Amino acid sequence: MPNGPFQPSWARPLEIRGVRIPNRLVLAPMSGVSTPAARSIARDAGAGLAVTEALSARALLAGRGPAPVALANLPVEERLAVQLFGSEPEVLADACQQLAERGVSWIDLNAGCPVKKFIRQGAGAALLRDPSRLARLVAAMRARFDGVLSVKLRAGWDASTRNAPDLARRIVDEGADLVAIHGRTRAQKYRGASDRALIREVVRAVPGIPVLANGDVVTPADVASLARQTGAAGVMIGRGAIGNPWIFGSALAGDPEAETALPDPALRLRTLERHVELVNRTAADPEARTRELRRYAAAYSRGLPGGRHFRVRAMAVREPEDLVALTRDFLSGAGSREAA
Numbered sequence: 001m002p003n004g005p006f007q008p009s010w011a012r013p014l015e016i017r018g019v020r021i022p023n024r025l026v027l028a029p030m031s032g033v034s035t036p037a038a039r040s041i042a043r044d045a046g047a048g049l050a051v052t053e054a055l056s057a058r059a060l061l062a063g064r065g066p067a068p069v070a071l072a073n074l075p076v077e078e079r080l081a082v083q084l085f086g087s088e089p090e091v092l093a094d095a096c097q098q099l100a101e102r103g104v105s106w107i108d109l110n111a112g113c114p115v116k117k118f119i120r121q122g123a124g125a126a127l128l129r130d131p132s133r134l135a136r137l138v139a140a141m142r143a144r145f146d147g148v149l150s151v152k153l154r155a156g157w158d159a160s161t162r163n164a165p166d167l168a169r170r171i172v173d174e175g176a177d178l179v180a181i182h183g184r185t186r187a188q189k190y191r192g193a194s195d196r197a198l199i200r201e202v203v204r205a206v207p208g209i210p211v212l213a214n215g216d217v218v219t220p221a222d223v224a225s226l227a228r229q230t231g232a233a234g235v236m237i238g239r240g241a242i243g244n245p246w247i248f249g250s251a252l253a254g255d256p257e258a259e260t261a262l263p264d265p266a267l268r269l270r271t272l273e274r275h276v277e278l279v280n281r282t283a284a285d286p287e288a289r290t291r292e293l294r295r296y297a298a299a300y301s302r303g304l305p306g307g308r309h310f311r312v313r314a315m316a317v318r319e320p321e322d323l324v325a326l327t328r329d330f331l332s333g334a335g336s337r338e339a340a
């Protein structure tokens with residue numbers, strides 16, 4: 001039989017509880033970054049799934065904070081996981097029910113965020129050192145939610161308690177369908193490297209359960225090596241996708257050329273224009289719109305000649321229209337500067 005075209009393992013569809021995603025490359029939850037516009041662009045560029053930033057279950061129920069903004073955009077979003085944080089089983093269970101009523105089919109529990117605001121309330125990475133609470137949360141969520149329930153872990157609290165494999169077993173026993181794992185401890189925050197051997201241990205700890213490996217993927221080659229070295233079912237990409245949504249398509253195609261090629265300025269410009277269009281529809285208010293456009297104008301200019309100077313200027317611009325004009329100017333001139 002002739003060999004079919006090469007299809008990397010992460011390009012295969014995944015189906016859990018009747019929810020199907022076309023591949024196993026996932027845009028990571030990133031506060032202030034994985035916005036509705038960015039999620040949409042990532043999916044268009046090839047991501048199989050995009051996860052929201054962490055939303056407080058309590059605020060969601062009270063109708064406060066960024067949660068309602070995210071929810072307002074839900075009807076048009078497919079291939080979406082909503083990430084919740086919290087520490088009270090009943091609150092998380094109620095939030096799950098409310099999300100299910102709005103048609104959300106995938107909920108992710110944050111058990112890794114190292115930020116003090118989370119830790120103080122016993123949420124995020126605090127759950128890494130409170131396995132029985134983590135188990136209770138998952139059980140309570142499972143009891144009220146029939147969709148896909150995943151949990152995003154870090155390696156452990158610190159170097160002496162790298163307990164993610166045990167935690168993974170425990171949450172799967174309570175009914176979690178999938179585990180995402182960032183191979184750093186809470187104490188490391190973003191220092192050092194994401195530990196692939198530890199991720200592999202998590203994969204082995206929960207046979208038959210898909211695991212998403214996460215940490216330090218910046219090129220399609222990183223996707224391949226992380227998947228191969230860990231045996232994970234899929235790969236979650238965070239910082240490497242900021243301003244570079246094309247990483248998803250290149251990794252799906254297994255395109256070796258894409259390893260070194262910078263996305264061309266014309267493509268960046270088209271993507272920025274699409275981003276602006278989406279932000280105009282989805283940003284909570286003009287401030288949020290400016291914040292997001294500044295962040296992404298900077299991100300889409302990464303690696304281009306004159307980019308640093310452009311970013312300094314962009315940070316000083318207040319009006320969204322001026323920022324867009326400045327970025328268009330920069331990106332449309334970038335091709336000729338590059339060729340020069």
Ligand SMILES: Cc1cc2nc3c(=O)[nH]c(=O)nc-3n(C[C@H](O)[C@H](O)[C@H](O)COP(=O)(O)O)c2cc1C
Nearest residue numbers: 028029030031053054110182215216217237238239
């Ligand atoms: C700006 C920023 C915001 C983040 N916000 C969240 C979040 O809300 N929830 C979460 O689980 N992880 C969050 N993370 C962690 C990422 O999802 C991811 O685990 C981490 O960045 C490592 O992956 P990477 O090396 O591909 O970026 C955030 C990371 C960054 C850089």
